[in-house]
Amino acid sequence: MDFPGICLSETDGRVFLCVQPVPQRSLVDSAALHLLLTQAGYGDCLLDEAALVSAANDCNKPQNPFMLLVAQRCDATLNIHMTPDGMVAELSLTPAQGGKAVTVDGVMQSLAEAGVVFGIDEAAVHQACEQGDCQRIPVAHGVLPQNGGDTVFEEIDPQTIDRSPKLDENGLIDYRERGAVLVVQAGALLMRRIPPMAGVAGHTVLGRVLAPRPGRDEPFATQLPGAEVVPGNTDLLRAVVSGQPVRVKCGVMVEPILRVAEVNMATGNIHYDGTVQVEGEVIQGMKIQATGDIVVHGLVDGARLEAGGNIKVTGGIIGHSDLRAGGSVSARFAEGARIYAGTVIVLADMALTCELQALNQIIIGAKSPQRGRLIGGSAATMMLLSVPMLGSAKGGMTQVLLGVNPALEAKYEALLARIDKEKAVEDQLEKIVNQLTLTGDPKGLLTRVKASRQHAVQVWGQSLVEREEIKQQLALALTAKVEVGVGVSGSVNLAFGKLTSRLRQEFDAGTFSVNQEGRIVFTDRAEEAVLVV
Numbered sequence: 369m370d371f372p373g374i375c376l377s378e379t380d381g382r383v384f385l386c387v388q389p390v391p392q393r394s395l396v397d398s399a400a401l402h403l404l405l406t407q408a409g410y411g412d413c414l415l416d417e418a419a420l421v422s423a424a425n426d427c428n429k430p431q432n433p434f435m436l437l438v439a440q441r442c443d444a445t446l447n448i449h450m451t452p453d454g455m456v457a458e459l460s461l462t463p464a465q466g467g468k469a470v471t472v473d474g475v476m477q478s479l480a481e482a483g484v485v486f487g488i489d490e491a492a493v494h495q496a497c498e499q500g501d502c503q504r505i506p507v508a509h510g511v512l513p514q515n516g517g518d519t520v521f522e523e524i525d526p527q528t529i530d531r532s533p534k535l536d537e538n539g540l541i542d543y544r545e546r547g548a549v550l551v552v553q554a555g556a557l558l559m560r561r562i563p564p565m566a567g568v569a570g571h572t573v574l575g576r577v578l579a580p581r582p583g584r585d586e587p588f589a590t591q592l593p594g595a596e597v598v599p600g601n602t603d604l605l606r607a608v609v610s611g612q613p614v615r616v617k618c619g620v621m622v623e624p625i626l627r628v629a630e631v632n633m634a635t636g637n638i639h640y641d642g643t644v645q646v647e648g649e650v651i652q653g654m655k656i657q658a659t660g661d662i663v664v665h666g667l668v669d670g671a672r673l674e675a676g677g678n679i680k681v682t683g684g685i686i687g688h689s690d691l692r693a694g695g696s697v698s699a700r701f702a703e704g705a706r707i708y709a710g711t712v713i714v715l716a717d718m719a720l721t722c723e724l725q726a727l728n729q730i731i732i733g734a735k736s737p738q739r740g741r742l743i744g745g746s747a748a749t750m751m752l753l754s755v756p757m758l759g760s761a762k763g764g765m766t767q768v769l770l771g772v773n774p775a776l777e778a779k780y781e782a783l784l785a786r787i788d789k790e791k792a793v794e795d796q797l798e799k800i801v802n803q804l805t806l807t808g809d810p811k812g813l814l815t816r817v818k819a820s821r822q823h824a825v826q827v828w829g830q831s832l833v834e835r836e837e838i839k840q841q842l843a844l845a846l847t848a849k850v851e852v853g854v855g856v857s858g859s860v861n862l863a864f865g866k867l868t869s870r871l872r873q874e875f876d877a878g879t880f881s882v883n884q885e886g887r888i889v890f891t892d893r894a895e896e897a898v899l900v901v
Contacts, residue, residue, distance in 0.1 A: 516583030594622025
């Protein structure tokens with residue numbers, strides 16, 4: 369297309385329309401000027417639309433020659449953005465309009481000028497340059513440090529008893545019934561200590577080194593009765609006596625084992641620092657006290673057993689026996705007995721007119737659904753009571769209490785009192801620091817008082833963390849439940865904390881729990897829930 373008297377010229381990337389008056393020239397519009405610019409090779413430039421419209425109007429009027437800027441070449445632009453933590457560098461590109469495009473070398477130079485020296489993703493840079501238009505595309509990534517691994521204590525014999533029960537996500541202790549007492553001989557290796565890992569340093573995209581947290585270095589515990597660190601190898605632990613290996617924090621101790629055929633008038637009461645294994649029965653009026661476990665392969669009849677660890681009775685517990693364990697208590701059945709467990713009570717068959725208290729859960733008849741039942745007496749636990757048949761139309765009142773853990777509640781109250789005292793100490797030290805800072809420190813006490821206050825703050829902070837952990841455990845009581853595998857019969861008084869219900873009707877298999885509105889509900893196997901009044 370040719371318009372007499374109209375031409376284009378370029379100066380320093382700016383494109384001008386030059387117009388000379390020409391009589392009887394065809395009418396010119398902005399579209400014609402667009403086409404003129406395209407034919408002249410300026411179609412990719414940044415066009416000034418308003419100037420083109422104005423120029424078209426002026427071209428069609430008798431007037432003096434004029435020159436008007438209608439377009440200009442614009443190079444592509446790039447911007448480097450940095451995240452506040454310095455872990456990612458991002459690239460934004462605007463495409464060229466008749467000017468120079470961004471090149472990979474240009475991006476690399478801009479990254480260098482921005483201080484980006486680590487983790488550059490060259491493939492992402494190439495892709496962005498090929499696209500020519502992008503917003504905040506990551507082109508460099510830092511690397512977070514890999515914290516070091518803490519000391520690991522690895523049991524050489526994985527059957528070692530662990531007396532440190534841990535809660536799962538539902539607040540239940542994973543109880544596993546064990547068989548015979550495991551015995552190790554003096555000199556046997558018990559545990560291997562794997563030293564901590566140093567960790568791997570990280571880097572920001574600006575090259576700043578991010579130091580890893582080193583792994584926590586823990587030695588074997590200093591008090592491990594019956595065990596010692598192997599001379600010349602501080603990473604191995606061995607038994608120095610024959611007995612039962614018991615896992616404790618940072619090590620394994622070996623409890624000596626006392627084996628007796630039966631506990632009766634001939635043997636007398638037993639008080640033993642270790643584990644006691646009875647091959648036969650424990651008869652009326654006898655007493656066993658052990659710091660470790662007590663294992664009875666016969667019947668416990670009217671006796672008193674106290675164990676720092678677990679109590680396992682292969683037979684039954686009858687005759688108003690009284691059992692108390694720091695860990696779990698398990699037996700085939702119990703009748704007329706008082707049983708306290710620091711963790712779990714497990715009865716294979718039934719419990720008749722017993723007083724049962726476990727700080728976590730009570731499980732009855734898990735392997736004998738036809739015989740498993742809880743009739744009469746009382747059962748109190750924090751998280752779970754599981755039984756096939758609860759109550760009996762021919763039996764007396766059965767009392768069930770869920771959501772209670774007296775030991776944990778007492779620990780929480782004592783901790784609150786301790787926190788108040790620790791905060792008072794910290795407040796007092798802070799006042800002394802402020803006073804010495806304000807009035808002067810002629811005796812040079814300020815440094816020591818500041819150190820004492822810092823220590824008090826750390827102790828107080830640790831107690832606050834412990835408080836939150838206990839609060840979380842107590843909060844789990846809201847999820848407590850009673851699981852009934854067959855049904856409910858007779859008179860049962862059911863309580864969840866302060867919520868109580870008198871069950872005087874029969875229920876089929878299902879679960880009793882507390883709903884979100886704070887009401888006791890029964891949910892059957894079809895997932896139908898009804899309020900229990």
